[in-house]
Amino acid sequence: MSAASTGKRPRHRPQRTCVACRQTEDQRGLVRLVRGPEGRVTVDERGRAPGRGAYLHPSKRCWERALAGVGGKGGGALAHALRATIDEDDRAALTAYAARFADEGPQADDGAAQTATRAASEPREPRAASRQARGTESETR
Numbered sequence: 001m002s003a004a005s006t007g008k009r010p011r012h013r014p015q016r017t018c019v020a021c022r023q024t025e026d027q028r029g030l031v032r033l034v035r036g037p038e039g040r041v042t043v044d045e046r047g048r049a050p051g052r053g054a055y056l057h058p059s060k061r062c063w064e065r066a067l068a069g070v071g072g073k074g075g076g077a078l079a080h081a082l083r084a085t086i087d088e089d090d091r092a093a094l095t096a097y098a099a100r101f102a103d104e105g106p107q108a109d110d111g112a113a114q115t116a117t118r119a120a121s122e123p124r125e126p127r128a129a130s131r132q133a134r135g136t137e138s139e140t141r
């Protein structure tokens with residue numbers, strides 16, 4: 001059987017499918033994982049490692065979904081796609097790798113923390129503060 005007649009598509013950018021959510025994506029927008037010669041599953045950051053590869057979106061959601069069920073019978077979507085068995089060590093490493101991804105949307109944690117720190121260290125109208133300390137005890141009660 002020849003696979004040459006798949007129709008003409010004016011696309012040069014290779015498309016890959018995220019094994020977790022099954023959405024097609026530009027290859028560069030996905031993270032490649034590869035099953036190494038010893039059956040270990042690792043992140044292929046350069047996207048060129050030899051071996052059977054699978055792709056995932058750089059999002060915790062997809063990684064969690066891909067790893068869900070690993071260790072049980074059948075394994076997760078990632079194990080299935082790679083036809084590999086992902087052991088606990090590999091799973092831990094992949095989970096740790098996925099920690100760098102945002103759940104969804106932009107990360108707002110850093111900005112909020114900085115704002116809070118600045119507000120706390122900023123002197124707040126020193127005149128009003130000293131006046132209050134001097135003679136308005138009744139008001140503070």
Ligand SMILES: [Zn+2]
Pocket residue numbers: 018019020021022023056057062
């Ligand atoms: Zn995905």
